[in-house]
Each structure stands twice: as structure tokens, then as C-alpha cells.
Amino acid sequence: MKIRIASDEDWPSIYPFYSAIMAEGRTYAFPEGQSLEEAKPWWMEAPPGRTVVAVVDGVIAGSAKMGPNKPGRGAHIGTGSFLVDPAYQGRGIGRALGEYVVGWHREQGFHGIQFNAVVEVNEPAVHLWTSLGFEVVGTVPEVFDHPEHGLVGQHVMFRRL
């Protein structure tokens, strides 16, 4: 597996699993039913942020975006979002992308990383971020409408760098 910076030409290869994951509705509160063009600015980050892809045997199997969580007086804290093609789950792609995002923020001189909304019943994600040094700062109750579990909470998670 190789992780490299995403270009505009990669977006049509990301969009199918982006769409599939949003349609599943278990992880992100993003707009529903976005077209290729509508979804693009929701995932493809411009500097000072960055979007990367994870490539397995020449196929784009996952992606992460990262950058300042806020402008101005919050710009020293980063954030990140992650997608792994369901057909490629369980191969460590999420962990590799997570490690990349932590390393990138450290190199860029960020002070910490905040994940704003980790669905509390998304146990693989909570486990992964915890293993990468993130802590649950708090859990906002009932803010995510999960297709199986109904209204569930989202964790705010943070780690210093």
C-alpha cells in the first residue's frame, strides 16, 4: 500500500466509495445524494489542507482529508476525515491513513488534532483513534441518526502533538 497526495484526476476513483459510505449512513453527517461534482468540495481539500489516497495494487482503496480544524485563533489544531472502500476493509488501510494524518500534522507544526464527530457506535473507528493516542473529550448525545441504532452520540476526540 502506498499513500500519496490526491489530484483532481483521482476524484472519480474516490467518489464511488465516498457515495457508498455516505449512502450507508453509519459514519458521516454529510449531505445525502450528492453528485460527483457536488461532493467534490466536501472531500478534496485545498492548501493549507490536503487530501490523500491509499493505493493498493494500483487501485485507490481509501482516502483521507486533513487540515486546520478552524481558521484564525483555532488554526493551530488540525482535523481529519477518513474513507476506506468497503471492499478493502480489514487490511489496515484506515490505520495507515490515520498514522499519515498524525504524522502530517506533526510535520506541519500543529499543536494537536481534534476529531469533531466520531459516531460512538462506530467501534472500529473509536478503537483505532484510541490506539493512535486520541482521547474522548466528551460525547454529545443523540446527535447522529444511525440507520440501525437510531439517535446515537458522537465523540469529540483529541490528541496533543
Place this chain on the structure above:
Amino acid sequence: MKIRIASDEDWPSIYPFYSAIMAEGRTYAFPEGQSLEEAKPWWMEAPPGRTVVAVVDGVIAGSAKMGPNKPGRGAHIGTGSFLVDPAYQGRGIGRALGEYVVGWHREQGFHGIQFNAVVEVNEPAVHLWTSLGFEVVGTVPEVFDHPEHGLVGQHVMFRRL
């Protein structure tokens, strides 16, 4: 004091205290040094959100914006942001705007309201939201670069409706 829906024509009357409060840098991690036109989309909400103004003796003395905190599977939770002209502080304008925002979300059928980033040393704000039924869900450390206190935390606050 009267609270009414803001129109585009009100923005030039909001912008001076918006700019003053952003330049003080004690409450919001917004972009710095925004022009009248640059700042407008950061404050003037379109449906399903709303921006209102508080008018005192014919003068716009405060403003609030409100609406869904997230799209899609998070759209049942609202959020709000608040500005009171420093020249009009201490007159209950923030409280009146807060009560308006809570009432509006209730009327619209929202399930709860989340404040994503209340600067922890902004005691008047923390006190006000607590008195309006919000609870601190967690405090993300060192995420706000305060001009006097340095790196301080921000509370995530929530109340059910």
C-alpha cells in the same frame, strides 16, 4: 428591544461590531481581517438557517445566527452563534438572543442544540448558556489562542429540546 429577521440591508450595520469582536479575538475562531463582503457569508444565514438582529431604540445592537449544525444525519440538531455590540453589553441582549434561538429551534422541531466551541474563559457566555439549560459535554484543551490567556479550551455544550 426587538428581535427580528435580518435582511441583506442589515449587514452593513452588523459588520462593524462583527469586525470589532473578531479583532478582539476572545470568542470566535473566524478568519481575521475580513472585508464587508468576505465576512457576509460567515454570518448571514440562508434557509433552513436564519440570522436575526436585536434592535434597541432603532439601532442594531446584536445579532444571532442559527440553523442545523450538520446536514444529513445530523440535521435534527441545531446550533447558534451570537454577537453583541460591545457598546451595548450588559443589557440582556445576549440572553434575549439566546432565548430566541432556543425558541426558534423548538418551534422548528429540532431535537437539540449543540454549541461546538464555547471559549472556556468566556465566563459570561458559559454562565448564560448554562442558565438556558445547556450542559458542558466536554472541554477540548488548548484549541483556542486567546490574546490574554494563551491557549485555552473550548466547551462543547448541548441541550435537548
